[in-house]
Amino acid sequence: xxxxxxxxxxxxxxxxxxxxxxxxxxxxxxxxxxxxxxxxxxxxxxxxxxxxxxxxxxxxxxxxxxxxxxxxxxxxxxxxxxxxxxxxxxxxxxxxxxxxxxxxxxxxxxxxxxxxxxxxxxxxxxxxxxxxxxxxxxxxxxxxxxxxxxxxxxxxxxxxxxxxxxxxxxxxxxxx
Numbered sequence: 001x002x003x004x005x006x007x008x009x010x011x012x013x014x015x016x017x018x019x020x021x022x023x024x025x026x027x028x029x030x031x032x033x034x035x036x037x038x039x040x041x042x043x044x045x046x047x048x049x050x051x052x053x054x055x056x057x058x059x060x061x062x063x064x065x066x067x068x069x070x071x072x073x074x075x076x077x078x079x080x081x082x083x084x085x086x087x088x089x090x091x092x093x094x095x096x097x098x099x100x101x102x103x104x105x106x107x108x109x110x111x112x113x114x115x116x117x118x119x120x121x122x123x124x125x126x127x128x129x130x131x132x133x134x135x136x137x138x139x140x141x142x143x144x145x146x147x148x149x150x151x152x153x154x155x156x157x158x159x160x161x162x163x164x165x166x167x168x169x170x171x172x173x174x175x176x
Contacts, residue, residue: 027054029112032166033139038062039107042099042131044124045069045114046092049078056087066101068093097123099131106131109138112169115153116144122157129159129174137163138172 030051035041037060043051046067055065067078067090075094082090093099097120109128118124128138138160142150150170154160160172 026051027058029141029168030054030058030110032169033108033110033171034137035059035108040064040066040105042066042068042101042106042109042128044099044109044111044128045117046078047071047074047114049074049081051110051112052078052081052087052090053085056085056089059089061089063089065090066093066099066106067091068095068099070094070096097127099127101131103130104133104136107133107136109136111138112141113143115140115142115150121153125154125157125159132174134174134176136174138174140170140172141168 035055035058037058039059040063041055041059043055043065046052046069049067052065052067059065067075069075069078069092072094075092078090078092081087082092109132111124111128115121115124132138138154140150140154145153151162154170154172155162158175161175162170163173164171
């Protein structure tokens with residue numbers, strides 16, 4: 001994964017995300033992922049944590065959220081958000097790929113607006129394939145990519161196949 005070039009780039013991204021989230025609340029995107037109470041969700045490339053609060057509400061007290069990012073500033077922002085909002089079901093992971101999670105432990109993995117940045121996208125897909133449950137879903141969104149790039153990028157290694165295309169996301173299932 002590439003790291004943002006500077007702290008300024010990250011701060012500008014955070015401001016842009018706050019404006020974006022005002023006009024398109026993250027919960028509207030998450031509804032397409034089919035997240036239910038009790039689910040374990042991995043937000044891969046979580047950034048400043050725009051999905052953390054709505055995810056916490058969707059999975060409820062019996063669910064768990066893992067927020068992973070390569071940027072230490074993003075992890076700090078998520079940790080501050082967790083403390084400020086007193087969210088108890090979120091764990092942060094500072095990594096560029098390896099989650100440290102057990103095999104077949106995640107119900108839904110979110111891969112939103114990060115895939116185009118990865119220097120080793122196939123490694124990320126292998127890791128997501130490993131941690132997703134056999135019935136798990138990879139929910140994908142990346143406005144920097146065309147539909148053909150998305151479908152090719154996620155299915156070419158035969159780890160995932162498209163299960164449905166929503167209004168804002170693509171849902172993929174594991175292949176065996």
